[in-house]
Amino acid sequence: MSELLERMGAGARAAARSLASATAGEKNAALECMARALLEREEAILAANRADAEAAAAGGMTKSLLDRLSLSPARVAGMAAGIREVAALADPVGEIVEGGRRPNGLRIQKTRVPLGVVGIIYEARPNVTSDAAALCLKAGNAVILRGGKEALRSNAAIADALRAGLEAAGQNPDAVQLIPDTSRETANAMMRLHGVIDVLIPRGGAGLIRAVVENATVPVIETGVGNCHIYVDRAADLSMAAAITVNAKASRPSVCNAAETLLVHADIAAQALPVIARGLKDAGVQLRGCERTREILNDPAVLPATEEDWAAEYLDYIMAVRVVPSLEAAVDHIAAYGTGHSECIVTDSHAAAEAFTARVDAAAVYVNASTRFTDGGEFGLGAEIGISTQKLHARGPMGLRELTTVKYIVYGDGQVR
Amino acid sequence: MSELLERMGAGARAAARSLASATAGEKNAALECMARALLEREEAILAANRADAEAAAAGGMTKSLLDRLSLSPARVAGMAAGIREVAALADPVGEIVEGGRRPNGLRIQKTRVPLGVVGIIYEARPNVTSDAAALCLKAGNAVILRGGKEALRSNAAIADALRAGLEAAGQNPDAVQLIPDTSRETANAMMRLHGVIDVLIPRGGAGLIRAVVENATVPVIETGVGNCHIYVDRAADLSMAAAITVNAKASRPSVCNAAETLLVHADIAAQALPVIARGLKDAGVQLRGCERTREILNDPAVLPATEEDWAAEYLDYIMAVRVVPSLEAAVDHIAAYGTGHSECIVTDSHAAAEAFTARVDAAAVYVNASTRFTDGGEFGLGAEIGISTQKLHARGPMGLRELTTVKYIVYGDGQVR
Secondary structure, eight states: OHHHHHHHHHHHHHHHHHHHTOOHHHHHHHHHHHHHHHHHTHHHHHHHHHHHHHHHHHTTOOHHHHHHHOOOHHHHHHHHHHHHHHHHSOOOTTOEEEEEEOTTSOEEEEEEEEOSEEEEEEOSOTHHHHHHHHHHHHTTOEEEEEOOGGGHHHHHHHHHHHHHHHHHTTSOGGGEEEOSOOOHHHHHHHHTOBTTBSEEEEESOHHHHHHHHHHOOSOBOOBOOOOEEEEEOTTOOHHHHHHHHHHHHHSOTTSTTSEEEEEEEHHHHHHHHHHHHHHHHHTTOEEEEOHHHHHHHOOTTSEEOOHHHHHOOOOSSEEEEEEESSHHHHHHHHHHHOOSSEEEEEOSOHHHHHHHHHHOOSSEEEEEEOGGGOSTTTTTOSSOSEEEOSSSSOOEEEOSGGGEEEEEEEEEEEEOO | OHHHHHHHHHHHHHHHHHHHTOOHHHHHHHHHHHHHHHHHTHHHHHHHHHHHHHHHHHTTOOHHHHHHHOOOHHHHHHHHHHHHHHHHSOOOTTOEEEEEEOTTSOEEEEEEEEOSEEEEEEOSOTHHHHHHHHHHHHTTOEEEEEOOGGGHHHHHHHHHHHHHHHHHTTSOGGGEEEOSOOOHHHHHHHHTOBTTBSEEEEESOHHHHHHHHHHOOSOBOOBOOOOEEEEEOTTOOHHHHHHHHHHHHHSOTTSTTSEEEEEEEHHHHHHHHHHHHHHHHHTTOEEEEOHHHHHHHOOTTSEEOOHHHHHOOOOSSEEEEEEESSHHHHHHHHHHHOOSSEEEEEOSOHHHHHHHHHHOOSSEEEEEEOGGGOSTTTTTOSSOSEEEOSSSSOOEEEOSGGGEEEEEEEEEEEEOO
């Protein structure tokens, strides 16, 4: 197997070298061919997906996961449309980020260049195969994909189509490669391709991210684990607080920018909690409250929150609720349990907003808006490869620019030091 | 030991939290106190250093390493002056990197913030203790330092002085902490403080970097391993080629931006090699040549180069020399053996310069200038914490800005999605 990975790595590096000098026009033409190939091979892709779905159903996969796995003609069309949207984005490569002339006459240009070879490890949804490949290609990178076991046939059919599209466009098909093996050993070997893979982006749950952080020797960008909080300050507008909390929790509980814990300032808790709890209840959300929360709500359906609740990323219609004595206590709670993803304060106090945004250490900190906005599209990046929750290289939604690095190009006329 | 590291980590995180909101004025005042404390404690620092130097000499340390280890009143004054230079640099924290208003009215500000806690693992030179601490502090970070065994007493005396300076300035002294133990186990434990250390920067030789990449679970920035090349193109000016090669190799062979291998286009080799080789010989450089090089130079002092020579970072007065049939072959050689640090082409051909700068994948690519310019000061960054040879976050010389990350601050008036 490591022989296969080595061969794939060499292929990816060769493809990356030729892609690095491809123009935006050439890359866009390749993306168009990839989109067309997906549509032309719709039947084969759907057949492969049916086989995956049948095996998964037989294996007892839950209905919501089955839905994420399943493709339809509309979903294949959506994947092709997604590739065309990426083609329409501006090419980040070649941008002169900064530069100038030094006193000794050296002319320094800090220039944006592709990363090289990007590795993506992901879970059930097969559309990630085409989304990630398109973004990597537009940024001039080759990509090595390692999808989930359940979607292997679907991913392989999609990758075959994308590679056929690359060939039709006269590009090296090894710019997009899928590892045809979903064993843990192979994933671990992939994480250790130092010098071959320039950056590894795991997209999935906390378990996957942890495994990558533990095992990888290649640089990793951690993504998408979100234990996000809404803090309702003493100076909050109550109807705004309720609307934001309900939206952040219940508009799409399965995503990483959904809120998991509600923190309420003690001075406003008795007024605020009944209003917010009614909204959450109407949206089908179960609450787990601290002692004071349960006192105020006086509702047997509100279970007592435990230490685990503060740390939980439910990704479900469940929310933990805690009354805190101060903004500082809210900040401390977030520092202790947050994952550095998205945090929100609802307040009309300028001082409270300033203190919260300064002290909370997260990729995105909101004043009076739902955490659900942490998203490449919502932030105006066009599309995203993931949401970084670490601090190196990229933080928050990662678009095309985050799939590049820089190179200093220095022009002289014989300077020595 | 892991209890000590845990306590140090908690102290660093607390110090980082308070530093994150410190103004440039407060940080500069702290740096001034740190510089003064170094000068006030000069005697204690020199005494500790003498003990280190005596033990190292007794242990058989080489003269050049002993020189790097040894402090003098002038070197202590240099360390204090270095801290004051960092204080004079602009504060990167708080810069609004970009921002704007979204169609839904959300106002997004991408703001520069400190990384948090920086870990530095370094080898013999004790001045790194104060240089690294000053840069980290100015960027609003707490730092955990782990120096080499030989310099432990010196580093401890310097760290004590810096901490006293912090206290005198009313700052949390845990912003600068030195691990009082140089065992490998402790270093390995430090590399695995995920969630405590935000970024680990190893400064040292290839062995240290490899150990960190192998063991770390915290994000790492690889630095400073430089197998740098000078490629003399067929269209090169020969005296310029000789001057640049001699400077890149011999002006300071022990540093990472020194050149290690000379590549010469076959069409010009017979004219170029004798000129360049004379310059190198005069500078005391021994050559290891490919077969064609040895034919041309016809000098028994030029030993045959082996595969190891192409990969070697000599850091000494030795240079490998290879005649290549084309620019492409030079690019391929660099791709095979280079470390992504600094690479140079000497040419008067515009097309060759364009091809070389586009195809060589390194932090800094030079046209007609010595690789020795890859340096924070030379690039105008003011000071550097290291030279990144990886592609994530920072590439090339890292200054204050590379010791920061960003945070999205999003202002709304009740937006939900």
